[in-house]
Amino acid sequence: MRWWQIRKRDAELEREIESDLELEEEELRERGIPINEASYAAKRAFGNRGLIREQTHEAWGIAPLERLFQDIRFAFRQLVRNKRFSAICVLALALGIGAETTIYSVIHAVLIDPYPYRGAMRMVHIHLYDKDPAPYDLALDSAQFAQIVKSPVLDGAIAEDVYTMGLTDSELPEQLQVGRMSQNAFDYFGVPALLGREFSPSDGAHVAVLSYHFWMLHFAGRPDVIGRSLQLDRQEFEIIGILPQRFAWTGSDVYVPLPKSSDPRRPANVYARIHAGATDAEVEQALTPMLNVFAKETPANFPQHFKVHLVHINEIAIGRFQGFLVILFLSVTALLALACVNVAILLLARGETRRAEIGMRKVLGASASRIARGLLTEALLLSLAGGGLGILFALGGVRLVHLLIQPLPSILPSEASIALNLPVLLFSVGIASLTGVLCGVWPALRLCRTELRQAVDGGTHKLAGRSGTRRIHTALLAAQVALTILLLAGSGATVRKLEQLLHASLGYQPRNLASVNLVLSDGAHNNWADRIHYYEQIRDAIARDPDVISAAIGHLPPLIIDSTPVSIPGLKVGSGQVIAQQVSPEYFSTLGIPLLRGRVWTSVETAHAVRLALVNEAMRHRYWPNSNPIGQALVLNNGVANGNAWRFVAPGDDQHFQVIGVVADTPNKGLGEIAYPAVYIPYSMMPFDGFDVTIRTRSDPAGLLRAIKGDVHSVEADQAVGDLVTAQDLLEGDSLGRERFASHLFTTFALLGFAFAVGGIYSVQSYLVAQRTRELGVRIALGASRRHIVKEVTRTSFIAVSLGSGIGVGSNIALGQIFAHWTNSNVRDPWMLLGVIGILFCGAVAASVAPALEATSLDPANALRAE
Amino acid sequence: MTKQQQKANLLQGTLDMLVLRTLLYGPAHGHQIGKHIQRTTNDFLQMQHGSLYPALHRLERRGWVTSKWETAPDRNREFKYYRLTEAGRKQLVVEESEWKRMAEAVARVMWPVTE
Secondary structure (H helix, E strand, O other): OOOHHHHHHHHHHHHHHHHHHHHHHHHHOOHHHHHHHHHHHHHHHHHOOOHHHHHHHHHHHHHHHHHHHHOOOHHHHHHHOOOOHHHHHHHHHHHHHHHHHHHHHHHHHHHHHOOOOOOHHHEEEEEEEEEOOOEEEEEEEEHHHHHOOOOOOOEEEEEEEEEEEEOOOOOOOOEEEEEEEEEHOOOOOHHOOOOOOOOOOOOOOOEEEEEEHHHHHHHHOOHHHHEEEEEOOEEEEEEEEEEOOOHHHHOOOEEOOOOOOOOOOOOOOEEEEEOOOOOOHHHHHHHHHHHHHHHOOOHHEEEOOEEEEEEEEHHHHHHHHHHHHHHHHHHHHHHHHHHHHHHHHHHHHHHHHHHHHHHHHHHHHOOOHHHHHHHHHHHHHHHHHHHHHHHHHHHHHHHHHHHHHOOOOOOOOOOOOOOOOHHHHHHHHHOOOHHHHHHHHHHHHHOOOOHHHHHOOHHHHHHOOOOOHHHHHHHHHHHHHHHHHHHHHHHHHHHHHHHHOOOOOOOOOOOHHHHHHEOOOOOOOHHHHHHHHHHHHHHHHHHHOOOOOEEOOOOOOOOOOOEEEEOOOOOOOOOEEEEEEEEOOOOHHHOOOOOEEOOOOOOOHHOOOOOEEEEEHHHHHHHHOOOOOOOOOOEOOOOOOOOOOOOOOOOOOOOOEEEEEEEEOOOOOOOOOOOOOOOEEEHHHHOOOOOEEEEEEEOHHHHHHHHHHHHHHHHHOOOOEEEEEEEEHOOOOOHHHHHHHHHHHHHHHHHHHHHHHHHHHHHHHHHHHHHHHHHHHHHHHOOOOOOHHHHHHHHHHHHHHHHHHHHHHHHHHHHHHHHHHHOOOOOOOOOHHHHHHHHHHHHHHHHHHHHHHHHOOOHHHHHHHHO | OOOHHHOOOOHHHHHHHHHHHOOOOEEEHHHHHHHHHHHHOOOOOOOOOOHHHHHHHHHOOOOOOOEEEOOOOOOOOOOEEEEEEHHHHHHOOOOOOOHHHHHHHHHHHOOOOOO
16 A cells, blocks of 8 residues: 555545445335434444544554654644744754754865865875974875886875966966876876866877866856967967866866976875775885885985875865864854754743643543654654754855855865755754754653643642743753853854954064065076076066065065974074074065064175074074074074975085074964064075065055066066965965954854843743743732842743853863864953853843743732633 | 453454455455344344454455455445455465364363363
8 A cells, every 4th residue: 555545545445434334224224214313323333433444544554654644734733823933943943953054064075075086085195204393295206106106005196296387378477386297197086077088198298187266267167268278388288178166186277297207306296095994004114115215216305214104185184174163063063952952941831831732632542652742743843944944044154154264265175165965954954853853852751741630720830830840941041051151152262362363463564565476487597596696686676666665585474384403503402493484685674574683684695695594582582592692503404405406505505504683573383373483594595496575565565466577577578477465365364364264153153042042041931920920910919029029030040040150161161171272262261251151141131121020010910810 | 562452453363254254255345244244143243344444454455355346236336345365265264273273272271071
């Protein structure tokens, strides 16, 4: 029997029963029984028709399903009848589920399924460590790569070298990031092209595959670009395909085949995928002998005495953000729990008014389990409705997250796409059902224990509220208050952190400050002296622009830079880590970093690579707290001393520097963090094939890129110029943005939670007033003061809020360490906690006003007549 | 299992057997089956006809009987006729022998044969 045939089947049964009854009636009439009596007699002989039908349905084996439909129908009618109640419950649950779904969609996109690549979770970077805590990425030449690809412990590997190339066929040369990948790369990634095809080992060297981002930006997504050519550094590449949006490996604009090269000075980075089931340690061990051989072949590309360490790509992308997301997820879960508690309170309160109905149903033969099932169905229906609406809210939530994350490209892996996809939807439906069970089961269990006696003399409840119910309400409210305190404290901490950052002293002037990045085209200015001369020419050309006050070579803070080992021969405990930055002498005046002592080196000294250094205040404080650093020597062990194709080493660089001055601290480990000891040396010590020019402008620098390109092209027409980054954007994007993101989300959740808690307090109190109308009337009639009545009404909430605050503050202090670790902010600040409790008490008082007024304005005569 | 349910099960099993046995004479509709059982037991099993229907539908679901709406030979109207299937015949044998064994067992206790 199929369930959809049930109507047909039932009609047939009706017909069968009908014909039986007719036959019986006829027989009785034939025996001489009067017509009207015969009909009754036949029915008597047949038995209880309704019961027979139900029993027959049982025989069909579909009765449970039918009962379910009945329950749903009944629950639906109940909910429609109490529109206001249902609306409040659905809204509360929808907010909770919506928030939960939104955050889960971020978690799913970032932690669970961030990459579109085949076997992405097994993809690794191969890091080599020596004493230096900053790792070397493994880099090999073509022959070595051909060997490592065949390693039995790896499930494929690629060689890649991210290269900056100029787009040379356009009017103004533009700088592109080009991923030059070994020709097996697309087979390795296993992501099919969106349009056209990807390159494979059978393709020549001059084909290009475009990233979705670059295709959209540069070709406005036109499909006819396939087959056209793209000129990079004066070489023509044929465009053969477009990659899907989520393919964003190394975030390059264009991917081209990596030319085979046996030049040991031109190694390419190697990335691999380990076999499923192999552990990192096994693979590290298996690779070590091979890499040791390679290190002997090309010592310049390897640190001495290294250890191999695999880092999975998701670890690199996510880092600390993972903990932050987990905290965020816990917060929304707390929020959802608050919503559940609210709905449970409302269901309980409403259940009290339904006792008579339930008692009656019991007397008529309904079993306790049937009643409980009915009540649970109501809760489930509520939560599924809430889930449906919640998914709509989550659609808005995901939009909001996109808006908040947009200025923070570095916060997520660029492959991650936050969306309400199927796993996320399944999650939210699951959450909605769980919610229904959680908030429905308790009221259901309580109510189905109702006895008829209780139901019938329900009037007695109008006297003192029963202590059992009151205890439950106190417990639920206290739980709400405690959770709200946790949420409010989290939000308060992130807001204060943001405020601190906004007012943090920077040590430089970020207004009207910007930088551009320039990368030499391959093979240009290929010796040290020529390169230094060229860099100075470019800097000078930019500095002479009428809109520019000064220009310097060096990075814009607050960049987080890896540290370098240092040793100071003149001191006993004289080794450690510093941040070494290569800058031109104008750097300090351009950024507005005060010189505290000594002097800055000159342009002439730069051109001759004189080994001079400036240290920051933190460095002075650590190594020379009570003495004069000027004239002291320091040694920077910046790893691979030999240059390669990309960086040259100044003639005579023995890594020994003489300190000639002290400058103020600037943030170099992130905004709001304590400045790390830093050493500034002339950029000519180790010129890379690319550099940043930092400029101080007369007005807002945002529109200056064109002018600066012009300045650069007056020196060399082919030189590509990267984007112009303003110091304000950098501050906003990298450091403030993340904190702003955190504080926005936490504050939204905390406010929602606060609204839930206040709503809970309000509904419990108004319910109590309604329950105790008669009792309160008696009290007023006997002369109770208003004060006394208000006290009676608000007692439960008062106890609950006090208890909850205690628990909340306690757990907050207990959990503070974890929170601080993941969000860098302090939830234990006593003033902030005091503020939070103050806000909560104000909310509780506000929620009590209406019920208290209602109670004190009761007319005793009417109250006693109620019922 | 409550006492009530036990009783119902016992009766149900017996009712199934009686219905199957009745259908051995040939196809019949619900009313006929009920009347037949009532008459043959001299009104001892005075059941309400209605209780037959759950039993009939259960037997049909198990495949022991089939049903069809057919015109009665003596009347100008359709009835739902139940017919014993091959499986139903086998089931009747099983149930009959079980019932026999049970009746004998009960009889041995109630009226012991003294040797």
